[in-house]
Amino acid sequence: MSPESADSGPGRDPEVLHAEMEAVWGNPTGWRTASVVNHSSIGLRFMGTGAVFFVVGGLLAMLVRAQLARPGATVMDASAYNQAFTMHGSVMMFLFAVPVLQGLASYLMPKMLGARDLVFPRLSALGYWSYLFGGVILLSSLVWAVAPDTGWFMYVPLSSRPYSPGPNADFWLLGITFVEIATMASAIEMVVSILRTRARGMTLPRMPIFAWYMLVTSLMIIAGFPPLILGSILLELERSAGWAFFDVARGGDPILWQHLFWLFGHPEVYIIFLPAAGIVSTILPAHVRHPLVGYTWSVIAVITTGFISFGLWVHHMFTIGLPHLAQAFFSAASMLVAVPTGIQVFAWLATLWAGRPQRTVPMLWLTGFLLIFVAGGLTGVMLALVPFDWQVHDTHFVVAHMHYVLVGGMLFPLVAGLYHWLPLFSGRMPSERLARWAFWVTFIGFNGTFLIMHWTGLLGMPRRVYTYEAGLGWDLPNLVSSVFSFVMAFGVAMVFMDLFLSVRHGRRASPNPWQADTLEWACDMPPRAYNFASLPTVTSRHPLWDEPDLPERMREGQLALPRANHGRRETMGSDPTQGTPREVIHLPGNSFLPLLLGLALGWVCVALLAKAYGVAALGAGAAAGVALRWSWVNGAHPGAAAETHGLPEGLLLHSRTADGPGLWGMGMTLLADGALYASLLFGWLYLWTVSPAAASAPLPTPLLARLTPTGLALGGTALTTAAVGLALMRRASQRLQRGHDAGLVPQTLGAGLLGLLSVACLAVLLRVVPLAPQQHAHDAIVCTLFAFQLLHGLIGSVASLLQAWRVGHRYVGPHAPYEPLVVTQWWGFAAATLWVTAGVVFGVPALWSAP
Structure with a gap:
């Protein structure tokens, strides 16, 4: 029997099928609604919360316009005005525009793709709680009259401690960074969901155009937000710990902040515009009764816009004294981006012309x-x-x-x-x-x-x-x-x-x-928590136009996965290009863990604002504890899928394969992590080679010359143990894929212990090497690189030890092999960046200065 027929049936009593689905997918009521992870509920929460923030931002704009209505007006003094326009821009850009569009996409995308939910529902819930708590923290500054007051772009030195000594800037730096957790989580989930949960037959050329827009937008968020996150971390470290990143007298440069901010800031314009353009391309055909003209050209234009947008950041920096060649290049790039945008506009006009x-x-x-x-x-x-x-x-x-x-x-x-x-x-x-x-x-x-x-x-x-x-x-x-x-x-x-x-x-x-053509209109209105009683097969780009009876067949359970009596929340896992079924994805259910983790992270944020670093450390410990609990119950635990009856022939639950969505999620996470790391290396190279401040505060003695024999031994041990730990995790993953479980516990345990040894050596090395982050920007950014490696090594070590424990309890093995593959991806990134960091900060300056 083929998979096409194995997961479908002649149809079932819709009322019985609905009751069965509702028992598994239904949302709780009362105080338990805080545990809901369903994408429709989370999407509506994003949009509702964004609407509230929009009203606040709009009221601030009215205050600004009232102040400027007449010369010499006294509606606000200078301090209140600075807070009002800063918060207006910050609220509209960070708390309204992107989150609301992501909320709409979260609500619609599974329905458009013919799926029952996004691929990481609990991550969606964490994103919402982070967004809510971060926004509340930021807006609370208005209540205390200490709102950010140096512009939504937070240019230094105005936002540095000497010129902004109060907590105003700290509210922005910590609150916005907290909100960006939500944005990054939603982007990672959106990419994986679009690539891996499409209906059977929904090839890339048959995807709804809105999915293309959201795929490109989410990849732009993953690559574009880390520079701002890094800049916020560096500025907060300068303000709180006195480290020198942007202080010219200590080898820093305020222009570095502008580079990091606009590396995010100009893609942000298109991150806001592209989903809105996707809405236009999606709903216009329904209201002109004609397919979108130039679908392929529109897809090419969207992808091109995404690429070009990352080459435009200096567009905002023409007046800072750039070389004429650089100005000419970025001026041309800024005009070039009008070409793919124009293609989209002409596609809309052609659709209007061809339709009614x-x-x-x-x-x-x-x-x-x-x-x-x-x-x-x-x-x-x-x-x-x-x-x-x-x-x-x-x-x-x-x-x-x-x-x-x-x-x-x-x-x-x-x-x-x-x-x-x-x-x-x-x-x-x-x-x-x-x-x-x-x-x-x-x-x-x-x-x-x-x-x-x-x-x-x-x-x-x-x-x-x-x-x-x-x-x-x-x-x-x-x-x-x-x-x-x-x-x-x-x-x-x-x-x-x-x-x-x-x-x-x-x-x-x-x-x-x-009379729209996309699959979301095959749902009930309003949709049920599971979207579809059975999942469709798509044969064209306009399924509801070409198959008018498709909604009824789905409702009667005639198509894929038409049952839930096994107690699992299921959706189809598909090939990323062809849309053919690969596995059945078992989705986690409602949980308070996202709320608890969001509260713990909010605790850390508030404690940092209060400069209560001990309390912040306790909050970080609580967050780590919740995250460990989450990883334990959310993985391939036998209790999560003790029975596998009711699966289509030839398909397994994703936890029983070596290519589950977690691998794709980790890949997207590491893409974002790599963007942050690349931005950190960019900052180090900029301060050393390009910054005018380098001439007034020359580079200190190269790090290699500062190393003692003990330091060399520590560094060599850290590099070696990281490489060996990676090799052990790779070996364990390969044996699992071949169906062998002998030696898995020693290998994963050894990887974790070697990782801890590497972290310990790095920590001691950081104390042995004479670094002065409060005296020179070079040393400050080197310390940040060390901290980056320590954090990644610690996470990889704990994850490896957790895998050893799970293998010992038979939660992971040849029957459920893919968790160690996810950890191996993290290990590979941590080990690779450690070697790159060592080569860059120790080797490059020494070689450069050699006669």
Whole structure:
């Protein structure tokens, strides 16, 4: 019997099937809802929390515009104004734009892919709790009037301890870094889910276009967020421990912060735009009754945009004194990115031309998006020209451009998407009259605010000033912008009210009311916790257009995995390119562990803000304990899958294979880790070779010359034991894959003990080598590299010892071989970076300075 027929059946009583599924997948009620890990619930929580943060950011914007409405206004003093505009930008960029789009993707993606959940449900829950607690910590600074006040980009030296002695900057550095845990977790899960949980037959060319946008966006987050995380860590170390990273007098350089920030900051623009563009490409065909024109070209454009976006960070640094050749290169790159963006715009226009546009509320918001985003793109090309950028840099012209691109390019598609998927969320249709009024009020208010702001910027009004004198030509345009900003705020409030009223009192929606082509509309409205009673087979890019009876066949249990009487939460694991079934993925159920880990990490964050480092260490210990417990119960424990009946012929549970999703998740985690490590090496090389500060504070004696024979022995032992430990873990993994279990305990135990020995040698070496991180930036960044290696070695050692214990208890073995493969990946990265670090910090300066 083939797998195609083994996991399907002639159909079952829908009521019996629903009761069976609900018993396994149903969400608890009451206080136990905090344990829910279902992707629909988590996605809605992300969007709801993001909406609250959006309201806070919008109120701060209204305060800013009220202050700037008239010259010499006294709505706020300088300190309050600085906090307001800093928090407005930070909230909108970090607490609203990316999390809300990720929440929408988390809600939709499994449904679009024909899956029952994301591949790491508990990781989704941890991401939400980290997002919530980090956002609350950041916003609490407003309550205490110590909010960040040096701009959402936190430029040093303004944000360094001498110029910002209070906790203001610390709230930003710790709170935003905490929030970024959520962003990284969601991105890793999204990549693995898209590649490994698609319905049978959903090849890459048949993927929903939104999946392509989210795949590229998530990979950009994985590669683009680590530089900012590193920069935040370095700046917090400078502020709290006195280490020198950005202090010119001690060999540091403030420009290093700009490089690290904009290595994140410019990809961030496209990280916000691409999911919104994916919404447009997904819902436009439904509202024009025509497939997206140029699907393949759009995919190529999205991938190209992702690559090019990482070559644009210096676009924000044209005025810092860069060499002319560098300015020319980044200016050309900044204009080049308009090409793939233009391809997407022309694909949308061609789809409009070929189809029959409907007079729907989502279509209205899509039209507004096209008008506003094209205008913002044109001013972006203007800013890519270095001479023009010199004239308008840090003026209101740049503020206006940014809002045209980000608000017009993200908020308008988001609202269109919310109206489009409202029947799926709630089972009810949006209104018509109030929704149209809300659009026009918002559209007019937006353009009245920011179109005029271009004029204000061209007249020379700088950004981030809390007041100005009369008679400079700025009075009227500022007043007009402020008045229209309140018009826009009223329009957004109308959108919120309309969505709320529609959810509560809107008319009932018919199945697939927009006649869309993607699989999420095969769900009930609103969807059940398990999405589908049976999982589909896809034969085209438009499954609901080509197979109108597919939802009914899925609902009746005629397709894949139509049972849950075994007690497992199951979804299909697929080949990453062809979509053919590889295994059945056994998903973990509801748990309080994500909440507990989020609370422990929040404890650490609050303790660091209070400078209570002992309490922070206790919190870190609690977090480590919860993480160990999580890893123990979330792995291939026999109790997690004691019975394997009901599986399709030829397929195993993923824990019984050597290619489970955990391997892919670890691969994505190490990609992010590698980006952070590369950024750290970049910082070391920059401070040593490029930074102007190197001339005023020359490099100290090369580290190799500072090593004593004892230090050389310690370093050699650390390198050797790490390499041998990696070899032992590789050997254990290979034997497991061949079905042998002899010697597994000694090998995994030996790897863990050798790892601990390597960590101990590194720790002693760090004390033996005379490093002065508070006196020179070179030594500070070398200490950071040592800390990086110590942390990775410790994690790898503990994971290896845990594997030895699990092998001894028969939780891991030839029957369940893939956990050691995951640990081996970590070991390989830790050992490789240790050798690279040794070669770079000890060898390169010595060779460079050799005669």
